[in-house]
Amino acid sequence: MSENFVERARYLCSLGGAAATVTALPGGVPILHSASGCAGNFAWTQNGGSGLQVGGYCGSLTVPSSNIGETEVVFGGEERLREQIASTLKVMHGGLYVVVTGCVPEVIGDDIFAVVNDFRSEGVSIIGAATGGFRGDSYWGYDLVLQALVKDYLAKGIEKAKGRVNLWGVVPYMDPFWRGNLEGARRLLELIGLEVNSFFTPADTLEGIQAAASAELNIVASDLYGQGAARLFEEKHGTPFVTAPLPIGVSASEEFLRQVGAALSLDEGLVERVIAREKKEYYQILDPLTDCYNDLDLQRYAVVVGDANYAVALTRFLADDLGWLPALTVVTDRVQESEQSAIAGRVGQLASGFATNVVFESDGSQVLGHLNRVWPQPAGQKYYNSFSPAFVVGSSLERELALQIGAPHLSVSFPVANRAVLDRGYTGFRGGLRLAEDLFGAIVVNR
Numbered sequence: 276m277s278e279n280f281v282e283r284a285r286y287l288c289s290l291g292g293a294a295a296t297v298t299a300l301p302g303g304v305p306i307l308h309s310a311s312g313c314a315g316n317f318a319w320t321q322n323g324g325s326g327l328q329v330g331g332y333c334g335s336l337t338v339p340s341s342n343i344g345e346t347e348v349v350f351g352g353e354e355r356l357r358e359q360i361a362s363t364l365k366v367m368h369g370g371l372y373v374v375v376t377g378c379v380p381e382v383i384g385d386d387i388f389a390v391v392n393d394f395r396s397e398g399v400s401i402i403g404a405a406t407g408g409f410r411g412d413s414y415w416g417y418d419l420v421l422q423a424l425v426k427d428y429l430a431k432g433i434e435k436a437k438g439r440v441n442l443w444g445v446v447p448y449m450d451p452f453w454r455g456n457l458e459g460a461r462r463l464l465e466l467i468g469l470e471v472n473s474f475f476t477p478a479d480t481l482e483g484i485q486a487a488a489s490a491e492l493n494i495v496a497s498d499l500y501g502q503g504a505a506r507l508f509e510e511k512h513g514t515p516f517v518t519a520p521l522p523i524g525v526s527a528s529e530e531f532l533r534q535v536g537a538a539l540s541l542d543e544g545l546v547e548r549v550i551a552r553e554k555k556e557y558y559q560i561l562d563p564l565t566d567c568y569n570d571l572d573l574q575r576y577a578v579v580v581g582d583a584n585y586a587v588a589l590t591r592f593l594a595d596d597l598g599w600l601p602a603l604t605v606v607t608d609r610v611q612e613s614e615q616s617a618i619a620g621r622v623g624q625l626a627s628g629f630a631t632n633v634v635f636e637s638d639g640s641q642v643l644g645h646l647n648r649v650w651p652q653p654a655g656q657k658y659y660n661s662f663s664p665a666f667v668v669g670s671s672l673e674r675e676l677a678l679q680i681g682a683p684h685l686s687v688s689f690p691v692a693n694r695a696v697l698d699r700g701y702t703g704f705r706g707g708l709r710l711a712e713d714l715f716g717a718i719v720v721n722r
Contacts (some may be wrong), residue, residue, distance in 0.1 A: 292413025304371025455700020
C-alpha cells in the first residue's frame with residue numbers, strides 16, 4: 276500500500292463524515308466549529324460522490340458554522356462558538372444539535388464541551404464531538420459521532436428489552452446507498468421478529484435513539500465502521516455486539532440471519548423457516564434469467580474496488596451468488612495492518628471455493644498495476660489466457676480502468692458521481708436481486 280501519496284482519495288476528513296452523519300440523524304442539526312470553507316469543501320465532495328445526495332435539512336451548504344478566522348486563532352474561539360449556537364437555536368429547529376470541530380479549534384485548544392455543557396444545563400438538547408480533520412477520515416468521523424451519542428445522549432440504566440437490537444456499520448453518504456442498505460438489513464432482522472433501531476432510516480426517531488441502551492445486542496455490519504462505538508457502548512451500557520459483513524445477496528443474508536439468531540438464542544427453526552421462504556422467492560425471481568445467463572455467457576471475470584464494507588460484500592456476492600470470478604479485490608481504506616487479516620479472511624473463505632487476490636491500496640491509480648501483477652499481460656505469445664470477458668465493480672473513479680481493459684463498469688462504492696441515488700440498496704435477498712439486475716443491465720445496455 277502506498278504510504279506517502281494518495282491520488283483520488285475516496286473519503287473526506289473526519290469532520291466531513293461527522294457532519295454528514297449528524298445530518299442523517301432524525302432531527303439532527305450539525306453545528307460546525309471550524310474555519311470558513313470547511314462546510315463548502317465537503318458539501319460539494321459529498322455531492323460529487325454520494326449519487327447527487329447533497330443538501331437536506333440543515334445539511335450541506337445550509338449547515339451552521341462558526342467560520343472562525345485569525346481573531347479566534349489568536350484569542351480563542353469559544354465565545355464565537357457560543358454565539359453561533361445561540362443564533363442557530365433561534366433560526367433552526369432541531370431535535371438534537373451536535374457541535375463538531377475542525378482542525379483549527381482543536382489546534383488552538385478550544386474547549387467545546389465547556390460551551391456545550393452550559394447550553395445543556397439550560398435544557399438544550401445538544402452534545403459535542405471532537406472531530407478535527409486530522410483525526411482520521413470520514414468513516415472515523417461517523418464513529419466519533421456514534422461515540423458522542425453513546426456517552427452523552429443515550430439514557431442510562433434502562434432495562435434490556437428482549438428482541439430489541441441496534442444496527443450500525445453503514446455510513447451515511449459515504450455509502451451512497453446507505454438508506455436502502457440500512458432498510459434492507461433492517462428488514463432481514465425484522466423477518467426473524469426483532470425490533471430494530473438503525474438510527475438513520477425514516478423509521479427511526481430520536482426517542483428510539485435515546486432508548487438504544489435497552490437493546491440486548493448491537494449488530495455492526497462492518498469490520499471497521501462503528502467498532503469503536505460498539506466497544507464503548509458495551510463498556511458504558513453493558514450491551515454486547517457482534518460483527519458481520521454487509522449482507523448483500525442470498526448467501527450473505529442467510530449467514531447474517533443465522534449469526535444474529537445464534538447470538539440472541541432465537542428459535543433455530545424460526546430462523547431457518549424465514550431463510551427457506553426468502554430463498555424460495557429469490558430463486559423464483561432469478562430463475563427466468565438462467566437461460567439468458569447461459570446462452571449469452573453472462574459469467575465474467577471481475578475486478579472489485581471499494582471500501583472495507585463493499586470490497587468484501589461485493590466479492591462474496593459475485594463469487595458465491597452469481598458464479599463470477601473476481602480475480603482482484605482492492606480495499607481502498609487506509610486499513611491498519613492489525614485489521615487487514617480480518618477483512619482478508621472474509622473473502623479467503625468463499626463458499627464457492629474461488630480464491631481472489633486481496634490488495635489493500637488507498638491510491639486508486641495503482642489498481643491497474645495490481646491487476647497486471649495478478650493477471651500478467653501477454654508477452655508476444657500466440658496463445659494466452661486473456662482477462663476477458665471482464666467487469667469492473669467499484670466507484671466512478673474506476674471508469675478509466677474499465678475503459679483500459681475493455682470491460683463494463685458499475686459504480687457502487689464512494690464516490691458515485693455517475694448515478695443518482697435515492698433509496699436504492701443492495702442488502703438482503705431483494706438487494707441481491709437489484710444488484711444482479713444492475714450488473715447484467717450494464718452488460719447488455721448496448722445490445
